[in-house]
Amino acid sequence: MSIRERARGPLRTAGLFGWTAAMLAAVESHKAIDRKLQARKGGPDSDAVELRQDQIFDRYMRTWTRVMLDVLRVDLTILGELPPPARGPRLVVSNHRSAVDIPILITHFGGSVLSRGDIESWPILGLAAQKAQTIFVDRESTRSGAQAIRAIRAQLAAGRTVSIFPEGTTFAGDELRPFNAGAFAACRKLEVEYVPIGLAYPPGCEYIQDNFLSHAQAIASRPLTPVVLAVGRARRIEAKAKVVADELHAEIETLIARARAELDARR
Numbered sequence: 001m002s003i004r005e006r007a008r009g010p011l012r013t014a015g016l017f018g019w020t021a022a023m024l025a026a027v028e029s030h031k032a033i034d035r036k037l038q039a040r041k042g043g044p045d046s047d048a049v050e051l052r053q054d055q056i057f058d059r060y061m062r063t064w065t066r067v068m069l070d071v072l073r074v075d076l077t078i079l080g081e082l083p084p085p086a087r088g089p090r091l092v093v094s095n096h097r098s099a100v101d102i103p104i105l106i107t108h109f110g111g112s113v114l115s116r117g118d119i120e121s122w123p124i125l126g127l128a129a130q131k132a133q134t135i136f137v138d139r140e141s142t143r144s145g146a147q148a149i150r151a152i153r154a155q156l157a158a159g160r161t162v163s164i165f166p167e168g169t170t171f172a173g174d175e176l177r178p179f180n181a182g183a184f185a186a187c188r189k190l191e192v193e194y195v196p197i198g199l200a201y202p203p204g205c206e207y208i209q210d211n212f213l214s215h216a217q218a219i220a221s222r223p224l225t226p227v228v229l230a231v232g233r234a235r236r237i238e239a240k241a242k243v244v245a246d247e248l249h250a251e252i253e254t255l256i257a258r259a260r261a262e263l264d265a266r267r
Helices: 003-040 046-071 101-109 117-121 125-131 142-157 212-220 241-266
Strands: 074-079 090-094 112-116 135-137 161-164 193-200 225-231
Touching: 003 046, 003 125, 003 212, 046 074, 046 101, 074 101, 074 241, 090 101, 090 142, 090 241, 101 112, 101 161, 101 193, 101 225, 112 142, 117 125, 135 142, 142 161, 193 241, 225 241
Parallel strands: 074 225, 090 161, 090 193, 112 135, 112 161
Antiparallel strands: 193 225
16 A cells, blocks of 8 residues: 555545534634624524524535535435425434445435434534534433434424434444334424435445544545435325334335445446
């Protein structure tokens, strides 16, 4: 391996952290300026101000994650048609294989993500996740799980988009593990739109036992990481949580198979 190849991962990872810090500073400055301008104009009510602040942050977040994917040299192919911007509560439901899943979903759907609790303590990226209203959950804690379900419901009730990985953690390979139904219970009577997603990666991209830094460097060290995202039909499902979970699980299994076939065809 050449010096250039050995340096590729650390340099890209450093660039990722630097870019994140710059984006955090930029978005906070933009929000502060916007608040001052609105105050000088007499200002809209507090709900309108909060909505504007959310919209500003969402635009920055999508830019942040899009550039993050570029820095990591992720080459994403999308199968199917992405739904139009949400007009109400939306739950994006995906399999979970890599930390890269999160920036992929934020880039294309915005909103917040249900994520493992230790991300909150990561340097720089943890702060960005907090600012993005990430819903943190400790999978080993029943209390944390209940709090996460309440947080999902609160964000959906406010008309926001939330992305979840109902397998509960990352796994290697394409087998889709059983879904936890808790997040679907949070959608009860909210007229939520569900968007099923299937992701496929090349071997070696799984986030299993690594810490985040080593996982990020492993992805960043690759010359290119092709990823396929297969998107299903966005729709509302009026049913009990277990029925919704089972219906989406069956569809996402099919989407993963489509994504894998496309990825294999490109090799």
